[in-house]
Amino acid sequence: MPSPKSKTGALLSIILIVTIWGSASAVTKVAVESIPPYFFAFLRNGVAAICLIPYYLIHKKKMQLLQAGPPMKKVALMGLTGITFFYLFFNMALYYTTAAAGALIQGFIPISIILLSIIFLKERLRKVQIAGVVCSMAGVVLIGFVGEFYGARNAILGNTLMIFAVLAWGFYTIISKSLERYDAVQLTAISTTIGTLVLIPAVAIELWRTAEFPSVSFKAWLAVLYLGIFSSAICYILYNRVLKTLSGVQVGNFMNFDPVIGAAIAIIFLSEKVTVWQILGALLVLMGVALTSRRGRTKQ
Template identity: 45%
Template sequence: MENNRTRGILILIFIMLVWGSSYAITKSIVATVPPMFLAFIRFFIALLCLLPVYVRHRRKQKDLLTLPDYVRLVFMGLTGVTGYYILFNYSLLYTAAAVGALIQGFIPIGIALFGIIFLGEKVSRRQIVGIIISFVGVTLVGLITNDAGRETNTILGNLLMLASVLCWIAYTLLSRKSNHLDSITTTFLGGCAGTLLLLPAAAYEYAYLDAPIRMEIYDWMAVVYFGAISSALCYLLYNQALKTLPAAMVGNFLNLDILVGVIIAVLFLHETITTWQVVGGVLILSGLFLSSKGTHTA
């Protein structure tokens, strides 16, 4: 059991390092590659990578999925693929990558809060205080703008990022409710559902473009990285980690994603964040510290 826990933690650290790079990379290409088209091609590549793994797996595993399983997988695709990445990509058209990363700091607290409500995970008074503090922090980060001269509507971008956070919380809780299924099945079939739901949105967006999409080699490298590593591999590992660790603990590690995202955005995109946004980030992390106390593996 302890070895599984340690392995799960190491997996989560790797995932957060990869996902932490997504803010800056998405910000750098989203003006060239339209948001919904980017989300679709990313997951199309991811499914191509996962297909041989899934086919090989299904030859060994003959377990049958029930109707509730299929319904849950469709909603996992809707929240963790379609909804999350449309909102995530569009938000980075309007707000800074560093600010978007800070707003994602609400995910761990949201997972803990909704895990309490829907999964029956236990909570202490200290954890409740931590959730409240983090909520205040997210409010400061999300509603205070810092580069109105460069971004067209920063508050809109922040609200879209917050909506993507809610989608990811739902995806995580649905994945936890699917613990009886293996991670390859949930990742591939959930990804298929989400990608199919993305197709009409991406087609509509492509049909009404003002000019053809012209992707440079960097854009293609970014899309392949997103599809093969950030999506196919990391989604698989994320769902695997959720089988050995409780939702609240998995959520806690998402703050490493935030830290990496902010550092990369500041160093490579030369972004700045306001003093109040720094205060909000500190509150988010402080709330996380409080809420993580007393969290035990299931």
């Protein structure tokens, strides 16, 4: 596995992350057809926590960390935003909409980070960056709310929930970036554990409403293990480490490939259809991201 400590290692790591995360929409779509969405979120992140905690304890002992622990309020917020709320919205979104549409909407993540930075960090954009934000927002509208959605239970609801998932991830990234001086393994292990535990009430209500304990198929267990080990445990550690080496703009630029990979996988392996409106919307989102990622993006 590439080491994110060097620039080359960080670039290889973000490519690996984007490839694995690009497949997450299609894999989740298959899983939530047989497992209730909240229960699947708990299983996936439970597997991630089981992998992360021993690794963190071994890592801490080996490295003999003398650094003071991170502020637990912020770590808890990482867990709530990047685990609890993100997967509650993400999994439920993919139950209602298509994997392709969900993946394309995730292209809005870099813009969501910028918008949240404007609101909470008081950053300001130049006119060209403002145009980029508007362009991307228009693209999301075309992807999620215009035209036909073949094979979706309720595309409008699902796509709206995916927007909330994107915003939750934007919060997670901003909080994670503010803690970049702390150990990434520690941050990921603790925040994942907290976020997974907070999922329990939602899972309990979901299972109570279904009035039966779901039967998890072999294929669904493979999805749980793949997403829990690779997409959550490994990629979350790499992502938090990459944020220490690469700039937010560089990370955002690579994350643009996530929706493209996700949509391609959904089309090839799930036989989903992408409309002209969705393709046009995806192009607008990418154009908007390109505009907002230009040098001198923000003014303090």
